Amino acid sequence: MAASRGVASFRLPPLPTIGEIIKLFKLRAEKQLSQNFLLDLRLTDKIVRSAGSLKDAYVCEVGPGPGGITRAILNAGVAELLLVEKDPRFIPGLQMLSDAAPGKVRIVHGDILTYQLDKTFPKHLEKNWGDDPPDIHIIGNLPFSVSTPLIIKWLENISRRDGPFRYGRIQMTLTFQKEVGEVDVAVIHFTPLVQPQIEQPFKLVEKVVQSVFQFRRKYCHQGVRILFPEARRLEKAEQMLMLADVDPTLRPTQLSMYHFKNLCDVYRKMCDEDPDLFVYNYRHELREKRLKKANFKRTVDDDLI
Missing domain, CATH: 3.40.50.150 (Vaccinia Virus protein VP39)
Structure with missing residues (x-):
């Protein structure tokens, strides 16, 4: 029984x-x-x-x-x-x-x-x-x-x-x-881990991962670049990849948890040094550029008329 x-x-x-x-x-x-x-x-x-x-x-x-x-x-x-x-x-x-x-x-x-x-x-x-x-x-x-x-x-x-x-x-x-x-x-x-493998705020990790996978078929440096405003994009992306010890020619799917941990840790330090960096949004910047371009074209067309 x-x-x-x-x-x-x-x-x-x-x-x-x-x-x-x-x-x-x-x-x-x-x-x-x-x-x-x-x-x-x-x-x-x-x-x-x-x-x-x-x-x-x-x-x-x-x-x-x-x-x-x-x-x-x-x-x-x-x-x-x-x-x-x-x-x-x-x-x-x-x-x-x-x-x-x-x-x-x-x-x-x-x-x-x-x-x-x-x-x-x-x-x-x-x-x-x-x-x-x-x-x-x-x-x-x-x-x-x-x-x-x-x-x-x-x-x-x-x-x-x-x-x-x-x-x-x-x-x-x-x-x-x-x-x-x-x-x-x-x-x-x-099953959730007792200790996370990346000990950074979730929103920061999410932003880094989403950016890297934005161009999943291209080299990872393409995604890292959009974490930064256009004026400093190349310089800051190169600095971040070097400090994180990540080969810029790896594709997103080739990056290990170790790579992402390093990328998030380095990005956190860069955000601490420049608080405006974390709120930067690549899509917003792209939208504003397109809007300015459209407004400029309208102005030129009006002048021609």
């Missing part, structure tokens, strides 16, 4: 298949929302298993859609499952799952980009940052259009240890879609 206690005792009762749910509620994946439906139960089970043991865990599923992954999560024996779904078409089907698992499922019709997860889970689950991760998991099959802004938001939460990460180093198991005729799905499991 003792051995059986470790096995999840809850199993969903017989329900319509995901395919039948889709037909019943006349659902279809919206391309403009980059949605896709995971119908293969072997795949959804594999995604959930990659999260580790969910027995008695508290789980938030992002964008459950018709509920393929949701069923696998419930069958893993979770204590509670929060579903955050933006698309109202999926709510009736998810309500069927909720009715089949009384007391285990909460459904929120909302946008995960704006929904606050900081008070979602019981307070007793909170842990210190240096402790093992709390028994809380975030799982989601992320549409392409949502994945980047959502990951950036959560990375910033991690850096500040707020939002859902006020509970500690919450683990995330997320799928990322790559549409190539059929949909390929990559499953990635995240």
